[in-house]
Amino acid sequence: MHSVLNLFSTLSKNEITYEKLGELTRSIDVHRLDFSKNADDYEKSEASDYYRDIKLLDPLEVAVLYWPPEAASAIHFHSGFYGYVLVLDGEGENIEFSFKEGKLKQLRTLCCRKGGIMNEPDGIIHLIRNSSKTNALITLHIYYPALENLDGLTLFDPVTKNMGTLNEKAANASFREPKENFKYFRENAFVFEGQNAKGNSHFVYPILPKPSSEEISEMLQSYYNEQAKEYDSFDTQHQSRTAYTRAINKAIADDFENLKPKMVLDIAGGTGRRSEEIRDLCSSEFGVSILDMSESMVQEAIEKGFEGIHSTYLDHELRPEYYDACYFLYAFGHVPNSEERFETLRKIYKELKTGGRFYFDVFNIENKNEWGLTAKSIHYSHGLNYMGYDEGDVFYKKNGGNAVAYLHYFHATELEHIIQKIGFKIVSQRNIGYVKNAGEWTDNPAEGNLFYILEK
Ligand SMILES: [Fe+2]
Structure with a gap:
């Protein structure tokens, strides 16, 4: 003292x-x-x-x-x-x-x-x-x-x-x-x-200093375990979220018509609901491995007939060059920091066959209808930049809930830089309405989430 x-x-x-x-x-x-x-x-x-x-x-x-x-x-x-x-x-x-x-x-x-x-x-x-x-x-x-x-x-x-x-x-x-x-x-x-x-169903809840990567993983596990049983119904009950996920599922299914994958990896696939819907929208048949860090969700996926892997993605080695396609939907932003995001994309690249495709959506820091701009402004006004935060890092809670979740909001340029460094080719990058104009594709960079199709 x-x-x-x-x-x-x-x-x-x-x-x-x-x-x-x-x-x-x-x-x-x-x-x-x-x-x-x-x-x-x-x-x-x-x-x-x-x-x-x-x-x-x-x-x-x-x-x-x-x-x-x-x-x-x-x-x-x-x-x-x-x-x-x-x-x-x-x-x-x-x-x-x-x-x-x-x-x-x-x-x-x-x-x-x-x-x-x-x-x-x-x-x-x-x-x-x-x-x-x-x-x-x-x-x-x-x-x-x-x-x-x-x-x-x-x-x-x-x-x-x-x-x-x-x-x-x-x-x-x-x-x-x-x-x-x-x-x-x-x-x-x-x-x-x-x-x-x-x-509002959720609110921003910054934790200072930024918790470690291990702690963020544990927090996310508790957050999703807390909701495992109600999560699918929470999603489907919210019409905007349904329109959003359906439009992305449809974009993947449409792309699959040409790609004709045999084996697909669904990272953070939860109970397998998205994979079921993509399969229903698609004329070709394919197998799916569902990987998720929530044990109870993986259990539900296995009961539906999928191959289930209970793990965080980086902690589980998969066969190299095995998958024809991979998607990481809604959850890539839960990866706790920029180093692990880079490692995740690099690992996906390794596990895809040459010509295989990777599909993912992320929250857009420029989306004026979401938390991105809030995250950007409090990053400097509240000194989060000194507390281990990357610009775009958001911790949040559900109203009435105890568990805290983490999500990163992305700059399109930040992602393009990593994607190209790893060797992926960007097949397409489009903006899609999330809460506002849910499920509608837009050319406005200040609206919606970002959806990418990459190719190895
Ligand atoms: Fe005071």
Whole structure:
């Protein structure tokens, strides 16, 4: 802790900027930092959930906060100060809001673990909470200027819709402060719009730093196992998704009329539903190996008569030059990072016969109707570029679900570069509507997903 305090105490006030503090915060090696995990070493207060230990007040504020399980701050509006929060231990969430014309709207939630950094620019409205039911969260806070008191800090309560601005007597950003510590207080002061207000089925949930490739695979397994039984019906019940998958299945079946494959590899084929449909749309007969990392889905595929392989693709050696065709539908973007995406395409190339074809679709970072543009903007505004992320990396949750999934949104140019490096020839690349104009092919590069047919 001594070296951290040195880092900040030697700053002169005129060199302190939001960017500079970010740079210094990121330079801290969280694994070598000494701090107490004992709640008794922190100063407690009746009015707040969290305990604190203020380390420095000049030229800026450095404090360590201890958050018991499920502790949270009130939603508060930063006016005239900024800073960063570095997670030292445990797992916390930074939930961001906007407030306009009497409406408080929940924007996004970021999950931060050890080494993860929450950004608190001037003007942000947010809360921090310990998302664990069992473990403490310990965080290092760096703020400029130091808060001599909380005069002028505005708080929101989304349950009671109360809104209050603290005065100089307040010591905590909390509605538990006595009434005389507010200079302004109004009941029923605003309308609250939560994350699920628009009825979206899924929402973006960045995890900082980016989890390892192994952890992402485990997360995806839990995500799809959770849904194995309902997944096929979830897909078919959503008309847009059906139109989308049907159009791609049809494009593959049409191409098969000329290719006439004998053996096909279906990577991340789940229960084999897509392969069944492609077979139905096609006049020629072919065998299919279904590979999937969800054991329960592979089991269902085997029950349908397919050859089933329970594995992640890179971990399972297949016969070289064996398959006439391969498809990796909807899921190539689940491969956790650019190195593994490259390895995956290289392995597919190896396992295809010469002249064999590979079909796949990916999410398009330029699609204005999807999460690509969000991913692109928060990549820089929230420092994900410093947290192991590639531009286009998205973690998300299903509403009401616990498991988190990962998906990469692609630039067409990024893919073309890899494809050509491996030696594949691009037979066709087309854009196809996903949620908007589902299943309709389009020439607009800012619409739809990308569908590729490659040839070895
Ligand atoms: Fe804050």
